[in-house]
Amino acid sequence: MRPFDSNDYRKRVLAAVDRRGGTSTSDSFELYDIPLEDAELITDDQAVGRIEAVWAFWQKQRDHPKYRTLVAELVKSHDTRSKPLRYTTSRIAEARSVAAQRGQRDAGRYELLDNAIERLTERYGGIPQSKRAGLFDIGAMGGLAPDEIEARLRRHRTVDDETPAAPRPAAPAPISEQRLNQIARLLGEFDQIRSGGEPTPTLLALLRLTLDDATDADEIAERVGMVAERAREMPAGPLRAVLDELVVHCRAILLGDITRIIGYCKAVSETVADYLRPRVRAAVLVEDVLRHGDYEFLFEEAIDRGLGPAGARTMLHNLAGEFGAAVESVPGSITRPAAAPAPRQQPAPVPRSTPTPQPAPVSQVSPAPPVSGRIDTTRRSPRRQRTAHSPVPEAAPVAPILTRNTAPTPAPAGPPTAAGLPAVAVFGAGGGVLTFAWPPGVTEAMVYLRRDTPPTAPGDPAATALKITNSRYHIDGGFVVPDNARPCHAAVASCRRAANGTLEVADAFGRRARIEVR
Template identity: 30%
Template sequence: MSAAFDGSGYRQRVLAELHRRSTLDLDDPFFVAALDPDAVHTDAQVREQLAAVMAFLQRQRDATRYASLAATLVRRRAEWEAPLLDAATRDQLRARVLAARQAGQAERLAKVARNLATVRERFGGVPRSRVAGLRRLAAADGVTTEQFDAVLAGEQVIEDGWGDGAEPLAAGVRRQIRDRLTELRQLRVGSRAATASLWAFLGVPAGSPPERIRAAYEIALERNQRRPHDHEKTVIADLLAQVRTRLLDGDPAAYTAGLAADAREEIRGRVEEHIVLDGELGPAAFEGLVREILSSGSGLSTAQAKTLLLGVARELGAAVTTGVFLDYVVCAQCCRPEPVDGSRICRYCDTELYTACPSCGRETEAAAVACRSCGQSVRQAREAAQAVSAIRRALGAGRARQA
């Protein structure tokens, strides 16, 4: 106990916690005296620590924030000093304090688990946008960041945010990109999911690191340069120019935030209609609106769609009841969402909802930009596999130059 007393640390760890509590509880003198009950202290060490704490409390009586608390602790010093000064009493108290702390810690961690379960049941996982708030709630109850993260490690954290608070691209720019993507879809007579956004066009997940965006861009650029000169080549070139401007040279978060802004504008009127007519956003209406967002071709995930709806309802001051959590898989062809209930075929267009990842072989959604298991771009892996097959066929037919 020869080290200098850490007054700042005592203020943060002990006084701040005692000040936060609704009533002053002195049943844990080890905490008030900043003594570790797991350690063995001599009588001299205990007296030295108590003297240092008391001197510090005397000085704090002239401070602003903790003056009243410090004065109370000084006035009631016998209640927490006396049990520590006697070695036999101190040993008995140590056992009780350790048991109580263990029970209290177990309850605090159980509360963290309950909070996480509440969020999980609502969203089908723990949205990343809510992790910071849940961590603050846990910290207010005395749970450390390390303890919270240990409990969180057992949960599935889902990405539901967009743009990290960035300002969305201007509406005119967003419309220009959206029109070009629509034009490409019409030229290809392809799926809406593959042209839902610049991210889907590139075949990489939203928010991918710059090196992955650049690699996908260069592959698409080289492939387009080999295309014959036609209108599709021109449209793809325009989209690649947007990729370079918005995702490589600009802030990708601004583009992603724009996707959410478009979806919010499209759905706000429908949310307001339900609120005006029904007085709230009930479970059936909520899930129906989630399906509308998913089928709009915005490229948002189920979690993002739910978060967006809750945000719009909050802006409108409406109550929301979400009911039982439902997750959806979006059809790669018609872009309509289907509940994840074991169905393998889209009920609207008979398209397979799932496919094997060409990279790792595990099953993933056919409309997914990247495999859920390995993170590899599904479309890039499929195109690479098709290219290898074409080369093998050409070599097998003796067309070495074509290969």
């Protein structure tokens, strides 16, 4: 066992564990820098000496700006983690257990690649030349190096196929890579300190918003103020320090010059696209179709990484188009790409007032549950589960730092109507959640519910009127019809604010504004 080198340990061990996501991805031998093969060779005194050296190093790193959260967790669990390594008998037993765990992880590294190769050889009788680049992407997803992937591919014959797609040029990032990394590190530290709840992939997610909400300056300003106020109420400590730094970034980027937030949203979109691209490629590699089950799963992946519903749909269609693949966003309905894929170009942030969803035909029947997808080995349990009873993702819980009540509230009785407001088109009501398109410039809508018959017109005295903003709509994934109001008939009308601030509602429903909710 070589002597302990603190600088080498920081780069080789601490950085790797932090990059993988924390101590849950590691084991005691790695954390205390004891080679697994030396478990039976070293003496107890040597093991204790290494443990004490690593412990002393952790103590010096407790205020490190990058690793302070990880080190705090290591210090807290030191006694439990180090105990099996101090004595020969327990150290050997622990080494055997860790070796088995590492063996399972290594076997799993090839699972994605082997599954894709198997399906390709079944369909084509070998590996098409044009699919090889995609297999390298899939292998990289499992943590394989290029030479490991090449060695696996040499076991199978290569067959001729269509010419591979042209390489995609990378777009420059308007915001410095250093600042983006700093923001990502702070958000990751924020999640680790909270140790629970929804992830916080972006500055907008810290405010419980998405990239779809990036142009709503008033809402962003209000929520940044709420986070700052909540941070001031906290006692001094790691969470307070992290929040203070994040508030500075929020004000500089989200509330600064418009080009900054556009640049930030573009950088986030490119990061999400880089994450999704190999997964989309894996899903369409065999059939050249992004099937509904995979579409739904990848849609959740995009939402988890900060995109809004409109941006997530657009990105998945664009990525599938890059590979010339069709999209089955609705069960049984396949959308073919209109033309050959263009060079890589990431979607700009979609303003909340101008969503561009890919709607299903209006139907009074709840959509069927998703079928199993084609990228089984990349699946995990999404934090927002879609089921037959709840096809729309559950809303993310409001973070403790945002304490105001943002639920839809009943509209004032008898709001005045106004002519000329754009009509709303309702897409569906699966699981008791209304989904509809927001007309350009409209940020508030009135939903009318009536049990006996469809609402006749806005202001129907027999209907219950509920107002919703487009920010609440995007957070909840639609308008959630209260359980005690179902089954019922629903209709949606757009609203606007008069010059004096009075809410006005459209004087008539659009042709596709009504639907039955079960």
